[in-house]
Amino acid sequence: MPSHANSLALLRAALKGDRVALARTISAIENEGPGSTEVLDTCFASTGRAFRVGITGPPGAGKSTLVARLAREYRTRGETVAIVAVDPTSPFTGGALLGDRVRMGELAGDSGVFIRSMATRGSMGGLAVHTAQVCDVLDAAGFSRILIETVGVGQSELEVAQTADTTAVVLVPESGDAVQAMKAGLMEIGDLFVVNKADREGSERAVMAIRSALELRAPRDAWDVPVLLTEASQGTGVPELAGRIEEHLEFLSRHGELRRRRRERLEQRLHELLRGQLWQEFHERLPATAWQGAVQSLLERRATPHQAAERLIAMAAKA
Amino acid sequence: MPSHANSLALLRAALKGDRVALARTISAIENEGPGSTEVLDTCFASTGRAFRVGITGPPGAGKSTLVARLAREYRTRGETVAIVAVDPTSPFTGGALLGDRVRMGELAGDSGVFIRSMATRGSMGGLAVHTAQVCDVLDAAGFSRILIETVGVGQSELEVAQTADTTAVVLVPESGDAVQAMKAGLMEIGDLFVVNKADREGSERAVMAIRSALELRAPRDAWDVPVLLTEASQGTGVPELAGRIEEHLEFLSRHGELRRRRRERLEQRLHELLRGQLWQEFHERLPATAWQGAVQSLLERRATPHQAAERLIAMAAKA
Numbered sequence: 001m002p003s004h005a006n007s008l009a010l011l012r013a014a015l016k017g018d019r020v021a022l023a024r025t026i027s028a029i030e031n032e033g034p035g036s037t038e039v040l041d042t043c044f045a046s047t048g049r050a051f052r053v054g055i056t057g058p059p060g061a062g063k064s065t066l067v068a069r070l071a072r073e074y075r076t077r078g079e080t081v082a083i084v085a086v087d088p089t090s091p092f093t094g095g096a097l098l099g100d101r102v103r104m105g106e107l108a109g110d111s112g113v114f115i116r117s118m119a120t121r122g123s124m125g126g127l128a129v130h131t132a133q134v135c136d137v138l139d140a141a142g143f144s145r146i147l148i149e150t151v152g153v154g155q156s157e158l159e160v161a162q163t164a165d166t167t168a169v170v171l172v173p174e175s176g177d178a179v180q181a182m183k184a185g186l187m188e189i190g191d192l193f194v195v196n197k198a199d200r201e202g203s204e205r206a207v208m209a210i211r212s213a214l215e216l217r218a219p220r221d222a223w224d225v226p227v228l229l230t231e232a233s234q235g236t237g238v239p240e241l242a243g244r245i246e247e248h249l250e251f252l253s254r255h256g257e258l259r260r261r262r263r264e265r266l267e268q269r270l271h272e273l274l275r276g277q278l279w280q281e282f283h284e285r286l287p288a289t290a291w292q293g294a295v296q297s298l299l300e301r302r303a304t305p306h307q308a309a310e311r312l313i314a315m316a317a318k319a
Numbered sequence: 320m321p322s323h324a325n326s327l328a329l330l331r332a333a334l335k336g337d338r339v340a341l342a343r344t345i346s347a348i349e350n351e352g353p354g355s356t357e358v359l360d361t362c363f364a365s366t367g368r369a370f371r372v373g374i375t376g377p378p379g380a381g382k383s384t385l386v387a388r389l390a391r392e393y394r395t396r397g398e399t400v401a402i403v404a405v406d407p408t409s410p411f412t413g414g415a416l417l418g419d420r421v422r423m424g425e426l427a428g429d430s431g432v433f434i435r436s437m438a439t440r441g442s443m444g445g446l447a448v449h450t451a452q453v454c455d456v457l458d459a460a461g462f463s464r465i466l467i468e469t470v471g472v473g474q475s476e477l478e479v480a481q482t483a484d485t486t487a488v489v490l491v492p493e494s495g496d497a498v499q500a501m502k503a504g505l506m507e508i509g510d511l512f513v514v515n516k517a518d519r520e521g522s523e524r525a526v527m528a529i530r531s532a533l534e535l536r537a538p539r540d541a542w543d544v545p546v547l548l549t550e551a552s553q554g555t556g557v558p559e560l561a562g563r564i565e566e567h568l569e570f571l572s573r574h575g576e577l578r579r580r581r582r583e584r585l586e587q588r589l590h591e592l593l594r595g596q597l598w599q600e601f602h603e604r605l606p607a608t609a610w611q612g613a614v615q616s617l618l619e620r621r622a623t624p625h626q627a628a629e630r631l632i633a634m635a636a637k638a
Contacts, residue, residue: 037625044623058377174493259618266617266624271598273628278597279590281632298585299578304363305585306356309592313600 007035011042015141019114022141026116029133040133043140048262050082050139051249052146054164057186059151061170062196066232066241067149071113073242074145080112082143086131086150086160114143128159129272132265135163161189163265165258166248168192168241171210173202187213191225191248194241198229223251285316326354330361334460338433341460345435348452359452362459367581369401369458370568371465373483376505378470380489381515385551385560386468390432392561393464399431401462405450405469405479433462447478448591451584454482480508482584484577485567487511487560490529492521506532510544510567513560517548542570604635 007028013021029036055067064085071081107113116138118131135146150160161167169190193214195206207227214225226244230237252258283291294312297303303311326347332340348355374386383404390400426432435457437450454465469479480486488509512533514525526546533544545563549556571577602610613631616622622630 041623041625045620048620263614263618267614270613270617270624270627270631273624274601274631275594275598277628277632278601279594282593282597294589295582295586298589299582301364301367304360305589305592306360308589309596312589312593313596 004035004038007033007039008042011039011137014137017111019111022114022137023116026134026137029137030118030130040136043136046140047136048139050135050143050146051166052135052139052148052164053245053249054161054167055147055149055170056151056158056161056167056189057170057194057196058172061172062232063149063151063170066170066194066196066230066238067147068107069232069235069238070147070242070245071107072235073238075110075112077242079144080142081114082135082138082141082146083113083115084131084134084138084146084148085115085117086127086148114138114141128163129269129276131160132163132269158186158189159268163269165252165261166191166245168194168245170194170196171206172197173200173206187217191223192241192244193225193227194230194237195227196230196232198231198237199234203229221255221257223248282313282316285319286312287315287319290315323354323357326352326358327361330358330456333456336430336460338430341433341456342435345453345456348456349437349449359455362455365459366455367458369454369462369465370485371454371458371467371483372564372568373480373486374466374468374489375470375477375480375486375508376489376513376515377491380491381551382468382470382489385489385513385515385549385557386466387426388551388554388557389466389561390426391554392557394429394431396561398463399461400433401454401457401460401465402432402434403450403453403457403465403467404434404436405446405467433457433460447482448588448595450479451482451588477505477508478587482588484571484580485510485564487513487564489513489515490525491516492519492525506536510542511560511563512544512546513549513556514546515549515551517550517556518553522548540574540576542567601632601635604638605631606634606638609634 007025010021010028011025014025025039027033029039055063055070057063067083067085071083074081107115116134118127118134131148135148138146148160148164167189169186169192171186171193173195187210193210195203195210197203207229210227214227228237228241228244230241232238249258252261290312294303294308298305298308326344329340329347330344333344344358346352348358374382374389376382386402386404390402393400426434435453437446437453450467454467457465467479467483486508488505488511490505490512492514506529512529514522514529516522526548529546533546547556547560547563549560551557568577571580609631613622613627617624617627
């Protein structure tokens with residue numbers, strides 16, 4: 001483990017373009033290693049320049065391929081790109097690393113692209129906070145676009161998607177009737193919708209279903225949510241997708257909406273950070289055996305969860 | 320809103336079999352209404368008798384139909400059944416209520432069945448805690464089996480599934496290669512696997528793929544995870560599913576695993592409850608303008624999230 005001074009030296013190297021140092025800095029943040037607070041504090045002042053683009057959708061929608069193609073498209077537009085893939089794959093499959101290797105093949109050797117997978121590791125919440133922190137480091141490192149790829153099903157994953165400035169929801173023709181997407185809460189968070197694998201049957205029907213579902217959505221602003229067709233494996237539709245993402249970012253900036261969204265996200269992040277910190281401080285004040293004793297009292301129904309919680313809070317207050 | 324005394328009177332009626340009172344009691348718990356702590360405290364002592372069965376899987380797997388059929392099967396076995404459907408459908412679709420009505424058609428008029436949908440309502444975490452609390456009320460009300468139906472994708476939803484004693488993961492032939500289920504973390508949480516809509520092409524292949532994926536799973540205990548075929552719309556395979564669920568519950572009881580699991584779940588629940596309570600107490604101690612001031616300082620990069628959190632904690636400590 002690097003010491004505090006080491007981690008700041010590592011960060012300096014990372015900010016100068018050393019990709020190995022960048023990867024190690026991010027690992028230290030993920031592991032909440034020594035010096036990670038200082039690293040984050042240093043980075044934060046330089047954040048806010050990158051646009052953060054969320055790419056989310058059900059497993060199997062072809063997000064990874066689409067993200068790789070989108071990164072390539074952004075490169076031709078002169079942007080530098082960091083990809084943060086939040087992968088809930090369980091540790092035993094090694095899926096995150098595998099995904100990286102597949103992608104690396106497509107984007108290898110381009111120093112204007114940086115790819116990072118984050119495993120969820122079963123951490124209780126806090127995933128959105130960690131993702132935002134990693135994005136801060138990448139933002140400070142000067143990448144102009146950060147693509148955050150998440151499996152967009154489930155509350156925590158939706159929270160991750162919402163650390164982004166704009167969010168594209170990726171579906172496939174088979175998820176056609178849009179009911180599934182509605183169930184997963186995806187219809188509400190998308191600023192853009194993409195029907196990927198558009199060569200498959202039913203893609204036009206899927207577009208129509210998504211449009212109908214969007215009509216049910218509470219109106220928010222003057223942005224006309226586009227529904228695009230892509231075939232990521234061939235790159236078809238990707239330049240248009242990039243174009244529409246950029247349009248939305250411009251739209252957000254022009255209408256003060258970017259600032260409003262970023263404020264909301266910083267607020268959410270502060271909330272999550274505080275919850276974590278309050279828990280940690282509390283837990284450190286507890287006598288060693290108090291926690292297990294409380295759990296035991298629940299198991300034997302000598303106390304209710306509420307009573308056990310009250311007792312532990314009282315104990316910590318006295319300590 | 321009912322007062323504390325009212326809510327306890329309501330609970331007493333609920334525990335005597337008044338279903339309207341039961342529904343209203345659960346609403347009060349969900350809304351954290353006045354008296355809900357007392358209601359939960361009263362219920363907790365009578366919990367631990369019902370078996371809680373999680374039914375989870377991707378949207379479109381046919382979970383609702385399967386759960387309705389399973390409830391009917393349990394009724395023929397002489398059990399009483401409560402169904403808790405945790406539905407992340409957004410408020411505007413009214414999906415939760417709709418699902419209830421569809422199910423009610425199948426099970427209407429049977430006082431041995433109670434159905435309750437819970438919407439996630441975008442609450443930040445805490446969903447698993449709420450679900451466990453609602454199950455406590457149903458447990459105290461004397462239902463012998465509680466079926467917890469969740470869309471099993473995403474971290475929060477997996478946490479909900481894990482409030483159950485045993486969990487069945489429902490897939491369809493199309494989710495065949497099991498890779499999607501692995502990505503969603505489902506392969507790790509299932510005690511039983513079900514390939515529903517087994518009349519569709521590929522169901523045998525799906526069973527084999529799930530079996531292969533299970534071989535990659537870290538061995539846990541001597542339970543041989545079954546992979547079953549069902550056709551919920553016809554009821555095919557449902558009696559066998561119920562039989563295997565019961566076998567697993569017996570297995571858990573016999574090997575001390577039930578107690579271990581319940582302990583772990585109570586521990587998790589206490590943790591979540593405390594986190595919520597610590598936040599609430601903290602937030603109440605903060606001066607009125609402190610929170611917005613902190614968010615503003617973040618937006619203007621005058622403070623980092625870490626610094627803002629430290630300052631707020633210091634303010635609350637002084638208050």
